[in-house]
Amino acid sequence: MWEYTDKVKDHFLNPRNVGEIEHPDGAGEVGSLACGDALRLSFKLDEKKRIRDVKFKTFGCASAIASSSALTEIIKGMTMEEAEKVSNQDIANYLGGLPEEKMHCSVMGREALEAAIANYRGQKVTKEEFEVVCKCFGVTDREIMKAIRENDLRTVEQVTYYTKAGGGCAGCHPKIEALIEKARKEMEKEAPPKKPERKKLTNIQKMRLIEETIGREIVPALKADGGDLDLIDIDGSKVYVALRGKCSFCPSSEVTLKQYVESKLREFVSDDIEVEEVRP
Amino acid sequence: MKTVYVDNNATTKVAPEVREAMMPYFSEFYGNPSSMHFFGGQVQRKVNEAREKVAELLGADPSEIVFTSCGTESDNAAILGTLDSYPEKRHFVTSRVEHPAVGNVATYLGRKGYRITELSVDREGRLDLDELKEALADGTGILSVMYANNETGVMFPIEEIGQIVKERGIPFHTDAVQAVGKIPLNLQKSTIDLLSLSGHKLHAPKGIGVLYIRKGTKFSPFLIGGHQEKGRRGGTENVPYIVALGKACELAKKNMKDENTRVKALSDYLEQKILEKIPNVLVNGDSKHRLPNTVSVSFEYVEGESILLMLSDLGICASSGSACTSGSLEPSHVLRAMGVPFTAAHGSIRFSLSVYNTKEEMDYIIEHLPPIIQRLRDISPFWKDYLKAQGKV
Secondary structure, three states: OOOOOHHHHHHHHOOOOEOOOOOOOEEEEEEEOOOOEEEEEEEEEOOOOEEEEEEEEEEOOHHHHHHHHHHHHHHOOOEHHHHOOOOHHHHHHHOOOOOHHHHHHHHHHHHHHHHHHHHHOOOOOOHHHOOEEEOOOOEEHHHHHHHHHHHOOOOHHHHHHHHOOOOOOOOOHHHHHHHHHHHHHHHHHHOOOOOOOOOOOOHHHHHHHHHHHHHHHHHHHHHHOOEEEEEEEEEOOEEEEEEEEHHHHOOOHHHHHHHHHHHHHHHHOOOOOEEEEOOO | OOOEEOEOOOOOOOOHHHHHHHHHHOOOOOOOOOOOOHHHHHHHHHHHHHHHHHHHHHOOOHHHEEEEOOHHHHHHHHHHHHHHHOOOOOEEEEEOOOOHHHHHHHHHHHHOOOEEEEEOEOOOOOEOHHHHHHHOOOOEEEEEOOOEOOOOOEEOOHHHHHHHHHHOOOOEEEEOOOOEOOEOOOHHHOOOOEEEEEHHHOOOOOOOEEEEEOOOOOOOOOOOOOOOHHHOOOOOOOHHHHHHHHHHHHHHHHHHHHHHHHHHHHHHHHHHHHHHHOOOEEEOOOOOOEOOOEEEEEEOOOOHHHHHHHHHHOOEEOEOOOHHHHOOOOOOHHHHHHOOOHHHHOOEEEEEOOOOOOHHHHHHHHHHHHHHHHHHHHHOHHHHHHHHHOOOO
């Protein structure tokens, strides 16, 4: 049995905003009977161009119905510009999370919203412009790339959970792998990977690392400017230091401390380090 | 909350008599049947007694009964143990609707270089015996087809199939996990060489199975170890569960008539009422050749997992062949092999009964199912489309 949150169960058993709006301002439909789920979304705007009324109809499992219901609650009252920023993660988060295998239900919600907004704007979203990578479920390269980027996906299995692509005959797995590689390269270029999470330090390790960093990174740099620095004490994440030499009567010492010493200690030791100067 | 358990093809309740019979073998009688002392000897006698009871239900000789850990082990042992005895035979024939315990063995053998033939089924889930005849070859090491399908309850004509296979001198295995205890068997008069059964499908606990191996059948042990089970399956006997299975087989024999009269009538009643009260329902599988306890129906334009969870909310436990329930994205391989239309394949529900079910429980299901289907159809975009196309709205 799937582990659904209470919020998923609530939105499944008591779905909000079921129906179809007659003469809607925007309407979109994604999925099909063959695929096993489908969502039809329609909305009407008020005079301020905000979504006044939104309705859905969904064919699918509990999480598909809950995701659709959540989507309608999220976008009610939004402008088009706000609504188009809603991601599948927002839908999943609203529901307190979805099992990873069911994330494609939240993606279906986002896709239906996208289609409805495009319909409102008079744009046509046609699959023909893109390559259909997964023939079993009719998923295009664009949809796969988008899911990889928005959800930070790394494996074919994850892509299947989020988009269904690759969940049938498995013939497109090599293509999906290539798309993952392509997307990840693009993502790395845009935002270089962050340093891996630091290991939690014990008190002694932390103190040693602070001493080491001051000796190796900070003091030589200060000395180059004719200054120096002594470590006075360490209390948790507070580091007490005294400035010597030129630094001690430099009016910009506080800036030196804050911007330089603290940033170095934060870089090499821990993000929560605070530096305080001890004056004689 | 009231619990109406109609998922007996998944697993069954351990019968109170079975539970009672097995308990002393966890505590007082903990000896090893292989031991020389009286303490082990008294346990050995109970194991033999259980073996006799299993043999009696199957119409077999006790020496032909090998205890295993589950149905899957029995299936694996039967197929791999037989092929191991005929190393020159590199062809395996099975059907497209087998349980994964056989289906995935076929995939495994395919990777090992075996030629695999998977026989197709028609819309009713039936085999084509001409296709079977053509599939058999001199190099065929074993044929393995199920006795009854777990999802639809459809029974294959096992003896007719056996005749065809016997004429070619090919070993014949059947996965009878769903059939044993539900329909009468007499293996002495049968063409079956190897047969698998699983205890927890007939009110014994999970973790015990049997492989029947007809006398004179070539077989290499799958689990290599001690002399237990006459060298056909190593490992110290799971005594409490063996005793439990013996008791369960004794009960099954006693309940066979009830299963095929009262339980069958309940299944028929349930199916008929569903068809009567709910529009656009398809029955999955050949209803003339079907287990007495299984009802498999598809509700068009709605999805199975949603139905199951709404039923579950009311205490009703059933199952579905829909994609979403298994974590895969495609509906069950059985329904796909049968060519169930996609308007219905995702909305399949299986009710599988046992002797513990009552008419009141069927009425409870019949009372609550139609509004659930209606609710989901009201949410489904395709139902209104369908009604419109029919000119009904």
